[in-house]
Amino acid sequence: MVESSSFAGHMANVILGLVLLLIAFCSIVPMWHVLMASISEGRDLFAKDGLVLLPVGGLNFEGYKLVFSDPSILRSYAVTVFYVVGTAGLGLLLNVLGGYVLSQNSRLKPFFVAMLMFSMMFSGGLIPSYIVNSRLGLVGSPLAIIIPGCTNAMAVIMCMNAFLQVPRETVEAARMDGAGHLPLMFQVMLPQGKGLIMVTVINSALMAWNAWFEASIYLPRQRKWWPLQLLIRDLTAKNQDFLNYANPDYNRYLIQYVVIVIATLPVLLTFPFFQKRLEENMVVGAVKG
Amino acid sequence: MGIKRNKPGISTKALKPDKLSWKEDFRKNGILYLLFLPVLVWEILFHYLPLPGILMAFQDFSISKGLFGSKWVGFEHFVELFTGSGFPLAFRNTVAMAILSLTIGFSASIIFALILTTFPHKRFRRLAQSASYLPNFVSAVVMCSLATEFLSEKGAITMFLSLFGADKQNWLANPDIPVFWLIYTFIGIWQGMGWGSIVYVASISNISGELHEAAAIDGANRFQRIWHVTLPGILPLIVMMWTMNVGIVLKLVGGNILLLYMPQTYDVADVLSTYTYRMSFGGSANYGLSTASGLFQSVLGLILLVTSNKLSKRAAGYSLF
Numbered sequence: 002m003v004e005s006s007s008f009a010g011h012m013a014n015v016i017l018g019l020v021l022l023l024i025a026f027c028s029i030v031p032m033w034h035v036l037m038a039s040i041s042e043g044r045d046l047f048a049k050d051g052l053v054l055l056p057v058g059g060l061n062f063e064g065y066k067l068v069f070s071d072p073s074i075l076r077s078y079a080v081t082v083f084y085v086v087g088t089a090g091l092g093l094l095l096n097v098l099g100g101y102v103l104s105q106n107s108r109l110k111p112f113f114v115a116m117l118m119f120s121m122m123f124s125g126g127l128i129p130s131y132i133v134n135s136r137l138g139l140v141g142s143p144l145a146i147i148i149p150g151c152t153n154a155m156a157v158i159m160c161m162n163a164f165l166q167v168p169r170e171t172v173e174a175a176r177m178d179g180a181g182h183l184p185l186m187f188q189v190m191l192p193q194g195k196g197l198i199m200v201t202v203i204n205s206a207l208m209a210w211n212a213w214f215e216a217s218i219y220l221p222r223q224r225k226w227w228p229l230q231l232l233i234r235d236l237t238a239k240n241q242d243f244l245n246y247a248n249p250d251y252n253r254y255l256i257q258y259v260v261i262v263i264a265t266l267p268v269l270l271t272f273p274f275f276q277k278r279l280e281e282n283m284v285v286g287a288v289k290g
Numbered sequence: 291m292g293i294k295r296n297k298p299g300i301s302t303k304a305l306k307p308d309k310l311s312w313k314e315d316f317r318k319n320g321i322l323y324l325l326f327l328p329v330l331v332w333e334i335l336f337h338y339l340p341l342p343g344i345l346m347a348f349q350d351f352s353i354s355k356g357l358f359g360s361k362w363v364g365f366e367h368f369v370e371l372f373t374g375s376g377f378p379l380a381f382r383n384t385v386a387m388a389i390l391s392l393t394i395g396f397s398a399s400i401i402f403a404l405i406l407t408t409f410p411h412k413r414f415r416r417l418a419q420s421a422s423y424l425p426n427f428v429s430a431v432v433m434c435s436l437a438t439e440f441l442s443e444k445g446a447i448t449m450f451l452s453l454f455g456a457d458k459q460n461w462l463a464n465p466d467i468p469v470f471w472l473i474y475t476f477i478g479i480w481q482g483m484g485w486g487s488i489v490y491v492a493s494i495s496n497i498s499g500e501l502h503e504a505a506a507i508d509g510a511n512r513f514q515r516i517w518h519v520t521l522p523g524i525l526p527l528i529v530m531m532w533t534m535n536v537g538i539v540l541k542l543v544g545g546n547i548l549l550l551y552m553p554q555t556y557d558v559a560d561v562l563s564t565y566t567y568r569m570s571f572g573g574s575a576n577y578g579l580s581t582a583s584g585l586f587q588s589v590l591g592l593i594l595l596v597t598s599n600k601l602s603k604r605a606a607g608y609s610l611f
Contacts, residue, residue: 013512017409024402025421028484031436032424034446052446099329107319108312113326120337123592126584127570128577129343130336137335149336157329182321211429214548218571230431234549237435261432268427276423283485284492 030054032265039064039258043251064255073224074232074260081210081229081264084146088209089202092152096201100160101186104167117154131218143226145219146212156201163194200282203275210268229264236260347582367582377583379557380565386468387561388539390475395542396535398483400528403490404516419491422484434549437477438462463554470551470558477546489531490524497523529605537598540591562587 034053038046042058049057068074099117103110124130130149131140139145167190175189191198213230220226227235236257243253272279310318342357347367349360371377402422409415425433440447441461452458461469497520505515535542544563551559560568566587569580 010512014410017405018411018414020405021409021414021418024483025418027480028421028424031440032428035436050444051449095329095332098325102322102326102329105319105322107322108310108315109319109323109326113330116333116338120333122595123588124337125340125343126581126588127566128346128580128584129340131570132343133335133339148332152332154333182325186325207427211431213429213431230429233435234431237438257435261435265428265432268429269424272423272427273420276420280488283488 032269035258035261035265039255039262041255043254047251047254061252061255063252064259067252067256068259068263076225077227077229077232078263080143080226084143084212084228085206085209087147088151089206091147092156092205093198093202095152096156096160096198097186097191099157100162100164100198101182101190103157103161104164104190114158117157121154134219140219141223143220143223146209146215146226146228150209150212150215152205156205159201160194160198163197164190166197167193196278197282200279203279207268229260233257233260233264344581344585346577347585349578351577351581363578367578368586371579371582371586376556376560377565380560380562383471383558384540384543384561386471387474387543390471391478391542392532392535392539395475395478395482396532398479399486400490400524402483403487403494404520406487406491407494407520408512408516419484419487422487424484425481426485428481430546430549433477433481434546437473437550441473462550463552465555465558467558470555474543474547474550474559477550478542489527493524493527494520526605526607530602533598533602533605536601537595538591539594540587562590 030052037053037056040060040062041049041053041056042061043063045058046053099113103113125133134140134145134149139148171189171193172185175185180189211230212228213234216226216228216231217234240254240257243249243251316323345357346360348362348364349357350363351357351360355361406415406419428436439445442448443458443460448456448458448461451461461473464470501519501523502515505519510518540562544561547559547561547564548567551564562583566580566583568574569576569583
């Protein structure tokens with residue numbers, strides 16, 4: 002791109018640079034605030050107003066000690082991992098099965114596609130779904146978090162597209178070698194379409210990690226099956242309860258910050274590895290269109 | 291969670307429709323159908339079985355009598371919705387926040403992409419862009435508890451605003467119009483601007499440099515180049531993204547409100563989905579009203595989606611289905 006070297010051009014660059022700096026600052030600072038608050042002195046933090054850019058009242062890891070010695074929080078962490086693996090795994094299985102069948106020619110295929118499309122556009126709503134799930138015995142069961150939301154029509158169709166892009170010769174060659182449907186699906190087509198399919202897996206894992214709503218409806222009283230996000234919601238709402246005790250332990254005020262850190266850091270640390278792939282996927286979808 | 295930006299383009303035309311009789315088809319593809327069974331069962335259980343439940347919107351539903359024994363009341367629940375006090379407000383708030391999201395919220399990503407691509411220092415640009423992705427990966431619960439903290443009486447944003455003479459207050463409890471609407475819009479911008487800019491940045495860098503050079507030789511300054519070269523270049527993408535956003539706007543408006551609103555702000559913060567939620571669960575639950583309001587929401591969503599898809603097809607040659 003051609004750059005003007007005039008004074009006005011330089012001034013414009015300085016202003017644009019400052020705007021970018023401000024945007025970067027606003028993107029990072031809320032999480033930084035939480036991270037610094039989580040290692041602050043509880044009593045000083047409680048009295049502090051505004052932004053926390055450095056630990057208040059000196060470094061203090063008592064909050065982390067409290068959290069890592071709390072079996073209910075650790076359990077919730079494990080439960081969340083279980084939900085993520087279960088959702089992403091079951092979702093992948095259904096996506097691959099559905100995507101494979103829809104990538105083949107058959108007389109029922111248009112009917113299946115129409116069925117998926119319709120469900121993407123129109124849903125029965127909250128209460129009708131709740132009643133069906135309750136008839137299925139899912140209310141109060143952790144399976145309610147995994148099975149109903151493990152995939153969606155869009156993901157199945159993305160999978161179908163991934164499989165349709167596999168060269169026909171590859172498929173024919175494998176079929177000549179006598180590969181049945183299952184080996185064809187998992188050993189030939191899945192590796193070929195893995196770019197697109199990985200995106201659906203990452204998306205569903207991220208969504209499961211961040212989910213709270215389903216658990217709040219289907220497991221309202223089953224605290225031991227609460228995912229981390231629902232627990233965080235509860236803990237931040239009650240963040241001043243510790244003051245009700247005769248001799249309040251101000252380190253308990255830190256717990257809400259610590260749980261946010263341990264729930265968010267894993268995602269922020271792993272996403273750079275997937276950043277390229279996710280970015281590419283968005284661009285392929287939009288720019289080609 | 292937005293829409294996957296992949297082009298589904300279901301083309302049954304590409305494959306040769308070698309018409310088999312049903313019998314032959316089942317002999318040949320029986321195993322395929324068997325493999326589809328899990329997806330079929332899942333689809334039916336969780337998407338099609340709830341559909342008859344919509345009838346509750348027209349019934350005086352009681353669990354003991356069931357869907358086919360309950361008394362029919364016609365459109366009574368809808369009349370109640372539109373003449374009551376809660377639902378019309380929720381509808382107004384939905385429209386207001388949808389408009390804000392489709393104007394200010396939507397343009398934020400484009401403006402950010404324009405700033406990024408006109409800024410000359412590559413490395414700094416990449417850094418700013420990466421930083422802007424972070425909020426997209428923060429969960430709704432965490433984001434809303436951050437908002438609650440930053441907007442509280444002692445929060446950082448409240449402090450900052452008080453420098454300009456605003457009262458120190460819990461902004462999220464402020465029931466004045468348009469405080470909550472703006473807060474909601476800016477939370478959406480904070481979370482989505484960076485990630486949403488990816489497609490625009492990619493599209494802008496696809497515009498040939500020659501066009502820019504020619505414009506520069508003709509004496510066009512930076513803003514004239516943006517106006518006459520860049521924006522026309524990405525206009526089809528903008529049109530497509532905007533119509534797609536119109537189609538899913540009811541999903542965009544609502545997600546986080548359950549985590550942000552409180553009884554003081556119900557009048558300005560309630561939207562269709564939160565109204566349905568409160569009519570479904572909790573003390574004031576009313577199955578008839580909740581299903582009616584949910585049905586209204588579904589039908590409105592369907593109309594928006596189909597209309598926006600038609601528009602997108604006509605204006606940008608891109609369609610979802």
